[in-house]
Amino acid sequence: MDKPLLELENVSTGYGIIPVLHGINLSVGKGDIYALLGPNGGGKSTILKVCSRQIDPWAGSVKVAGRSIEGIAAEDLAKAGVCTIPEGKGIFPNLTVEENLIMMTHACQSLQAIQSVTFERFPQLGNKRNQLAGTLSGGEQQMLSMSRALSTNPKLLLLDELSMGLAPIIVKDLYGIVSQLAEEGIGVLVVEQFARTVLGVATRAGILINGKIISEGSPAELEDQLSDAYLGTKGNV
Ligand SMILES: Nc1ncnc2c1ncn2[C@@H]1O[C@H](COP(=O)(O)OP(=O)(O)OP(=O)(O)O)[C@@H](O)[C@H]1O
Numbered sequence: 001m002d003k004p005l006l007e008l009e010n011v012s013t014g015y016g017i018i019p020v021l022h023g024i025n026l027s028v029g030k031g032d033i034y035a036l037l038g039p040n041g042g043g044k045s046t047i048l049k050v051c052s053r054q055i056d057p058w059a060g061s062v063k064v065a066g067r068s069i070e071g072i073a074a075e076d077l078a079k080a081g082v083c084t085i086p087e088g089k090g091i092f093p094n095l096t097v098e099e100n101l102i103m104m105t106h107a108c109q110s111l112q113a114i115q116s117v118t119f120e121r122f123p124q125l126g127n128k129r130n131q132l133a134g135t136l137s138g139g140e141q142q143m144l145s146m147s148r149a150l151s152t153n154p155k156l157l158l159l160d161e162l163s164m165g166l167a168p169i170i171v172k173d174l175y176g177i178v179s180q181l182a183e184e185g186i187g188v189l190v191v192e193q194f195a196r197t198v199l200g201v202a203t204r205a206g207i208l209i210n211g212k213i214i215s216e217g218s219p220a221e222l223e224d225q226l227s228d229a230y231l232g233t234k235g236n237v
């Protein structure tokens with residue numbers, strides 16, 4: 001059997017002396033989309049940081065494709081196929097769209113290949129290739145950051161708040177792309193606050209509160225709990 005692409009075992013960590021995550025267990029396999037939901041400050045972004053070695057666990061282990069990532073350089077992790085799209089999108093606002101794509105060529109692909117994948121998927125970006133990325137709309141910036149995911153041929157995609165500030169229709173499109181990537185065999189860990197759209201494509205979901213996964217299950221099971229426990233209504237999130 002294939003080893004999970006990502007496995008967290010009993011991971012605890014924090015900043016300085018302040019603990020944030022407490023005994024996190026989580027596993028993402030090939031083709032999985034794991035949606036981790038929860039309120040502000042719960043530790044969602046911290047989980048992604050610990051998976052991309054921006055911070056280290058205080059206890060427990062993080063494994064990518066069965067190997068502990070302890071001591072591995074962040075760039076080697078990227079070479080091993082871990083692609084992070086951080087909160088705030090991870091693009092260069094003072095560079096144009098095209099220059100941002102040039103920055104993506106370090107992952108072995110030619111600019112031409114990256115451009116053709118990007119502009120085919122997001123024609124809107126093709127028309128704005130000379131525009132500064134920072135002046136693109138929020139949705140267009142997210143498309144550009146997704147282009148990075150597409151250009152690096154990732155095995156494991158770590159996505160932080162894909163839906164932040166975007167119209168539902170754009171969020172749906174972006175999650176459509178995430179879904180296609182998963183069908184091609186990529187594993188995805190995505191964190192969101194309470195966006196329901198992600199539950200439509202997720203294969204598994206968890207709720208993170210105060211640094212603990214308090215519940216885990218199928219998207220349908222979690223959706224019921226979100227409504228009952230955190231929204232109080234079947235709101236339109
Ligand atoms: N660099 C940092 N230094 C100190 N504390 C931090 C740092 N980054 C995050 N924290 C704290 O860690 C806790 C978890 O933050 P984190 O960003 O992981 O939450 P989150 O679930 O992603 O929240 P949000 O939904 O608002 O993005 C918060 O209390 C936050 O203040």
Ligand SMILES: [Mg+2]
Pocket residue numbers: 044045046087160
């Ligand atoms: Mg966050």
